[in-house]
Amino acid sequence: MAKFDGERGQRPSRTTVEYVMWYIYILQCADNTLYTGTTTDPLRRVKEHNRKKGGACTRARLPVKLAYKESFETQSSALKREAQIKRWTRKKKLALIEGNSLLLKKL
Secondary structure (H helix, E strand, O other): OEOOOOOOOOOOOHHHEOOOOEEEEEEEEOOOOEEEEEEOOHHHHHHHHHOOOOOHHHHOOOOEEEEEEEEEOOHHHHHHHHHHHHOOOHHHHHHHHHOOHHHHHHO
């Protein structure tokens, strides 16, 4: 995302470029299901989910709370990690959330 100096027609210099971090996040829903997604702002996204502006599968499982997040420099990296985690079993996702690296390696 480029940051402009505010004057009309002025282009941003290479030194004024802002980098946006991307995140994968795991929500724990009211019924204990887990939802995985990507965003640039995990706290805003949790609020959106709780206002029924999030994914369809969370709307019937409110409220949700943030259980886990990881940051990435690119959207592509975040999406790849999201796809990986979505293929995991619930047990493996819980091991990730709990920081249990031994169990995570076993599963």
